[in-house]
Amino acid sequence: MKIRFLIAAIAAVFVTGSAYSATLDDVMARGNLECGVSTGLVGFASPDAEGEWEGFDVDYCRALAAAIFGDSNAVEFTPVSTKNRFTALAAGEFDILARNTTWTFSRDTDLKQTFLGINFYDGQGFMVRADLGVSSASELDGASVCIQTGTTTELNLADFFRVNGMSYEPVPIEDNAEAKEQFFAQACDAYTTDRSGLASTRAAAENLDDYVVLPEVVSKEPLGPLVRHGDDQWADIGRWVLNALIIAEEKGLTSANVREMASAPTNDPEINRLLGTEGTYADMVGLPNDWAVHMIEQVGNYGEIFERNIGVNTPIGLTRGVNDLWTNGGLIYAPPYR
Amino acid sequence: MSDHSFVRTEMLGSQAPPMMEGSVLGWIRYNLFSGPLNSLLTIISGLLVVYLLAEILPWVFLSSWTATSLRECREVIPLTYGEGTTGACWAVIRERYLQLFYGFYPRELYWRVNLTFIMMLIALAPILFPKLPRQMLYFSGVYPFLGYWLLWGGTIWTPFLTLAGLIVGYLVFNFLNEKRGLLIGTIVGTLLIIFWFLFGVIPVSVFLSENVTPLAIEIVESEQFGGFTLSVIIGATGIAASLPIGILLALGRKSDLLIVKSLCVGFIEFIRGVPLITLLFVASTLLNYFLPPGTNFDIILRVVIMVTLFAAAYMAEVIRGGLAALPRGQYEAGDALGLDYWKSMRLIVLPQALKISIPGIVSTFIGLFKDTTLVSIIGLLDPIGLSRAIRSDTAWNGIVWELYAFVAAVFFVFCFAMSRYSIYLEKKLETGHR
Numbered sequence: 031m032k033i034r035f036l037i038a039a040i041a042a043v044f045v046t047g048s049a050y051s052a053t054l055d056d057v058m059a060r061g062n063l064e065c066g067v068s069t070g071l072v073g074f075a076s077p078d079a080e081g082e083w084e085g086f087d088v089d090y091c092r093a094l095a096a097a098i099f100g101d102s103n104a105v106e107f108t109p110v111s112t113k114n115r116f117t118a119l120a121a122g123e124f125d126i127l128a129r130n131t132t133w134t135f136s137r138d139t140d141l142k143q144t145f146l147g148i149n150f151y152d153g154q155g156f157m158v159r160a161d162l163g164v165s166s167a168s169e170l171d172g173a174s175v176c177i178q179t180g181t182t183t184e185l186n187l188a189d190f191f192r193v194n195g196m197s198y199e200p201v202p203i204e205d206n207a208e209a210k211e212q213f214f215a216q217a218c219d220a221y222t223t224d225r226s227g228l229a230s231t232r233a234a235a236e237n238l239d240d241y242v243v244l245p246e247v248v249s250k251e252p253l254g255p256l257v258r259h260g261d262d263q264w265a266d267i268g269r270w271v272l273n274a275l276i277i278a279e280e281k282g283l284t285s286a287n288v289r290e291m292a293s294a295p296t297n298d299p300e301i302n303r304l305l306g307t308e309g310t311y312a313d314m315v316g317l318p319n320d321w322a323v324h325m326i327e328q329v330g331n332y333g334e335i336f337e338r339n340i341g342v343n344t345p346i347g348l349t350r351g352v353n354d355l356w357t358n359g360g361l362i363y364a365p366p367y368r
Numbered sequence: 369m370s371d372h373s374f375v376r377t378e379m380l381g382s383q384a385p386p387m388m389e390g391s392v393l394g395w396i397r398y399n400l401f402s403g404p405l406n407s408l409l410t411i412i413s414g415l416l417v418v419y420l421l422a423e424i425l426p427w428v429f430l431s432s433w434t435a436t437s438l439r440e441c442r443e444v445i446p447l448t449y450g451e452g453t454t455g456a457c458w459a460v461i462r463e464r465y466l467q468l469f470y471g472f473y474p475r476e477l478y479w480r481v482n483l484t485f486i487m488m489l490i491a492l493a494p495i496l497f498p499k500l501p502r503q504m505l506y507f508s509g510v511y512p513f514l515g516y517w518l519l520w521g522g523t524i525w526t527p528f529l530t531l532a533g534l535i536v537g538y539l540v541f542n543f544l545n546e547k548r549g550l551l552i553g554t555i556v557g558t559l560l561i562i563f564w565f566l567f568g569v570i571p572v573s574v575f576l577s578e579n580v581t582p583l584a585i586e587i588v589e590s591e592q593f594g595g596f597t598l599s600v601i602i603g604a605t606g607i608a609a610s611l612p613i614g615i616l617l618a619l620g621r622k623s624d625l626l627i628v629k630s631l632c633v634g635f636i637e638f639i640r641g642v643p644l645i646t647l648l649f650v651a652s653t654l655l656n657y658f659l660p661p662g663t664n665f666d667i668i669l670r671v672v673i674m675v676t677l678f679a680a681a682y683m684a685e686v687i688r689g690g691l692a693a694l695p696r697g698q699y700e701a702g703d704a705l706g707l708d709y710w711k712s713m714r715l716i717v718l719p720q721a722l723k724i725s726i727p728g729i730v731s732t733f734i735g736l737f738k739d740t741t742l743v744s745i746i747g748l749l750d751p752i753g754l755s756r757a758i759r760s761d762t763a764w765n766g767i768v769w770e771l772y773a774f775v776a777a778v779f780f781v782f783c784f785a786m787s788r789y790s791i792y793l794e795k796k797l798e799t800g801h802r
Contacts, residue, residue, distance in 0.1 A: 069747055070760035077757050079463050081472040108591055109757070111747040114653045118747075121656030123667075207759065207768060234766025236442060345439070345762045 053125055053257070053264035054098070054316055062104045064124040065091035069109040072230035073340040073348075074130050083107045086339040087128040090149060090255055093329040094126065094271045097321040102328040116141050119258060126268055128255040130226075132182075142259040146269040149254050149332075151352045151361050153247035154186050155225040157232060160242050162219060167246035171196040176203050176218040186249040187222055210234055224251055226340065226348060233345040266315050274304060274322050276364035278331035280355055285334060288326040304367050311367070332362065430455035433462050437763035460764050461774050467758070468751055468774065471594020477586065481597050484515045488604060496789065512608075519593075519601070523584040525573035533569065537561035590668045594749035596778060601668065602750075603737040603782075606675040610736065611729070613676065614683025615722075619713060621688055632684070639681035645742055647674040652746035671743055679736040686732055690725035691717065723797045730790035734783045751775040 057063055067075040067087055075085040088107065095105035108124045119127045120142070130152070131137070133145045156167045156175075164170065167190070177184050179202045191198050201218040203209040210231050213221040221231065225247065232241050255272065257265050278284075281301050283291060292305040302308035306319040313319070329335065333355075340348045354360025386394075401407040430449045435441040441457035449455065461468075470478055491511035494504035513527035541557030577584060593601065620632030639647075651670040659665055694717060702712030722729070744753030755771035758764055 068760075069744075069749065069753055070757035072760045072762060072765045074760075076760040076762075077467070077472070078761060079467065080475075081467060106589070106591060109747050109749060109753075111745060113649070114746055117653035117656055121653075121659075123656070207756070210766065211768065230762075230765060233762070234438070345765065 053261045054267065057098060057125055061099075062106055063091065063095040063098060063126070064106050064108060065094070066110045066115060066119060066124040066127040066129055067091070067107050068129045069111055071130060072233070073226065073344065073346045075107075075109075084339070086150065086335060087130060087255075089329055089335045089339065090128045090272065090275075091126065093275060093325045093335075094268060096325040096328045097267070097271050097274075097317055100318065100321070100324040102325075116143065119143070119256070122258070125264070126255055126257050130253045131256060133252045133254055133256075137256075143256045144259055144265045145254050145256045146265060147254050147272045148252040148361075149272055150226070150252075152224045152226050152251035152253055154183050154222060154249040154251065155228055155247055156220050156222050156244040157213070157228045157241055158220045158244060159216070160240050164220075164244070165242075167244045167248070168194055168196075170198065170220055172198065173219040174199040174201050174217075176201045176209050176213050176221040178203050178205065178209065178223060182249070183223055190248040206231070222248075226346075229340075229346045229348050233347065263316060267317065270315060270367075271325065273364035274325065274367065275329075275332040275335065276355070276362055277304060277367055278322070278326050279333040279362075280357065280364070283326050283331055285327050285330040288323055292320065292323045300367055427454070427456050431458050432456075433458050435459040436463070438765065438767050439763075456770050456773075457767055458770060460758065460767050460770055464754075464758050465774075468595045468754055468771075468778075470597050471749055471754065472592040473588060473594075473597060474586075474592065477588065480518045480521075480585075480588075484518045485600070487511060487515060487518075488600075512605075517585075519588065520590075521585045521587040523573055523577040523582055525576045525583065526569060529569045529573050529576075530565065533561055533564040537564070590666050593668060595751055595754055598668070598743070598748060598750050599737070599740045600782075602672055602675055602740045602743065605672045606679050606736050606740075607733050609676045610679035610683050610732075613680035614687055615718065617680060617684035618687035618691060621684065622691055636681045636684050639678055640685070644675070644678050644739055645745060647678055648742060648746050650674065667748070671746075671748065675736065675740065678739075679732060682732050682735075683729065686725050686728035687721060689728060690721035690723075693724050694720055726790055726794050726797070730786055734786050737782060737786070738779065751778070 065088075067083060067085075070076050071085070071087075073085055074087045075083060077083050091105050091107070092102040096102040098104070108118070110118050110127070110129060115127055115129055115131065116137070118124065127143075130150070132152075133148065137143055138145055156170065158164050158170075158173075170191075175187060175198050177187055177200050184200075187198070187200075201212065203212055206223065206227060209221055209223070212218060213231070214235060221228070223231075225243065228243050232238060232243065235241055255268060257268055277300070278288070281298060281304075283301065283305075288305070291301060292307060295302045295307040299308060303311050304322045306312055306321075306323065310319065312321055330338065333350075336348075336350065336353065337343060340346045342349055350358070350360060352361045354362060356363040400410040430445065430453050432441045432444045432448070432455065435444050435457065436459065438457055438460070441459055445455045445457075446453050466475075466478075470481055473481055488511065490504070491508040494500045494502065494508060510531065513531045517524050517527045537557045537560050540560055541553045543553075544556055545553035617632050617636055620628045621636065623629050623632070648671060651674040652667065655665065655670060698716055698720065699712070702716040705712070705716075707715065741750055741752045744750050744756070747753070749757060752775065755775060758771060759767055
């Protein structure tokens with residue numbers, strides 16, 4: 031009897047220990063947000079000389095922190111590698127993962143993650159040396175291609191060349207840094223990876239104009255933040271922070287003018303709802319009424335985040351392209367805040 | 369009788385050595401140009417060295433220390449040193465060396481890391497150099513707890529109570545050892561310590577810090593550790609802990625007790641059969657599945673444990689080599705003197721076995737220290753991980769060699785110091801075994 035009681039007691043400890051409590055409550059109690067980011071990806075996440083993290087993914091986490099606490103610095107970043115990002119999220123080492131992660135079926139279902147939306151539409155592309163005179167990927171027949179081994183890009187590459195009835199000579203590469211060195215040393219004619227990665231690789235070249243990114247996109251890589259299954263309120267907060275950033279750009283709310291727009295109700299009811307000057311929409315998700323004001327004031331809207339980290343005026347120099355608002359012919363679209 | 373006229377009555381003065389002996393010219397002749405083949409090889413190697421230096425030195429010295437980005441480096445260097453020069457962009461080191469040394473440790477608390485490092489040298493001194501006063505060893509004993517407290521911060525009660533638990537456990541062991549025998553003493557002492565660690569330390573330290581006095585300094589989270597600080601923490605802890613564990617494993621493997629022996633053999637062979645990187649993945653991801661969710665088992669602690677176990681298994685085999693090299697007579701002499709097992713090991717066998725094993729032990733240490741860079745693969749920002757993070761800054765995107773050269777240079781200083789110490793130790797302990 032005693033032994034059985036002991037086992038029951040131990041089991042009880044483990045069960046209560048494993049029961050998920052509401053993530054928002056944990057975050058509020060802790061006083062800061064914990065966010066998993068890349069260990070270093072140009073434009074998306076990197077530490078500056080002071081140890082402050084910056085980048086496109088980092089700014090999403092800062093926006094979330096600003097929404098919850100009104101302070102975009104109330105966030106701690108945990109760098110995770112591609113290999114341990116999902117297990118670390120599942121184990122609760124951080125609250126949200128914003129690490130240029132592609133939304134796929136099996137990651138969503140089998141790995142029990144909830145993707146909150148798409149904050150960057152990426153896709154695999156090709157970069158070649160300008161002196162090759164190639165203007166389209168369909169002219170790459172017989173080319174040698176630098177390719178990271180063991181990735182989906184490798185499979186996409188094979189598919190693309192097979193579909194187009196062309197041949198290529200793969201030059202296997204271990205990681206992106208090595209790929210840069212190899213490609214610049216002319217070990218291969220073309221280099222293929224995600225187009226954001228191509229842009230940052232090109233930005234590292236001595237002379238940008240020596241290299242061109244070809245127009246073809248051969249795969250879909252929708253990137254977005256994600257959380258664990260099982261806490262819908264937390265997922266809603268993360269999703270609507272992303273949506274609010276997009277709506278803010280759509281409605282012309284910027285870090286410069288949002289404070290003024292929130293001072294009194296405007297003529298646009300959606301702006302009023304978002305900024306808390308009309309209705310009590312923030313209560314429905316458990317955020318303070320002026321969450322969007324703090325967020326946009328401190329971090330900016332989606333477009334500002336894009337331009338600041340990876341836009342045309344940065345060394346990476348990505349154009350908005352498909353990542354422009356739907357009103358400008360892009361794919362960035364948010365459901366109404368109503 | 370006395371017509372030995374051929375016997376000299378005084379010594380001749382010594383002559384100067386032949387021109388070729390003892391002079392620089394002679395040394396060169398003797399060592400570099402002693403034959404046609406050697407002369408040829410000397411010339412070829414000389415040319416090779418000159419060629420390499422001619423390539424590397426301009427890169428190292430025709431460099432920029434002041435630029436703020438790689439792009440600026442590429443503009444400034446040709447302007448300063450003439451068109452077409454491609455020098456190193458050391459400016460990245462100037463901007464980031466603090467980060468490479470301290471990781472994300474709060475800048476105003478760097479003194480804590482520095483103090484811990486200096487205290488580590490002081491704590492090591494009496495262990496490395498036996499001439500220093502033996503009282504310093506007490507400091508070495510307290511140091512791990514003091515260092516932990518300084519680095520991670522928080523209340524001092526936790527490390528203090530941990531240390532106190534160890535001391536009380538040892539006293540209980542001593543007392544019972546005399547009254548009730550070795551076995552009872554060992555079991556009760558160990559259980560007492562384990563029980564205290566699991567259920568005593570945290571509640572009591574919380575109670576003391578809330579009701580008596582906190583005695584706390586600012587807490588620094590494990591996420592903020594990085595750079596060489598992290599490497600030295602993992603390396604030094606691993607080195608300090610793996611030697612005693614390795615000795616015990618080696619003795620266990622040579623033991624006559626079946627269970628002890630099979631446990632030690634099993635452990636050593638398992639660990640040696642698994643790559644370190646696998647163990648690190650176990651520490652970083654797999655453990656999360658076994659522990660109840662929400663358990664905050666510190667990632668650095670997990671990694672240190674894995675690295676220590678890994679090094680201990682190798683250490684055990686190195687020391688077993690030393691044990692096997694001892695003549696059997698030494699073991700028998702210990703028995704003949706009537707010493708018990710621990711005494712004969714401590715006084716006769718181990719001092720000799722360890723002396724033989726010094727080169728192997730130090731090699732394992734150096735290997736362990738260099739292996740700490742593997743933690744970059746599981747997302748910890750050690751110097752290698754940090755250099756990747758720095759390269760992903762848009763200002764330094766595309767920089768490679770400068771960061772690796774710097775990291776290599778610092779690692780060389782540490783490893784070379786260890787290697788020189790091992791040579792010093794070997795020379796000092798050379799008591800005529802050959």
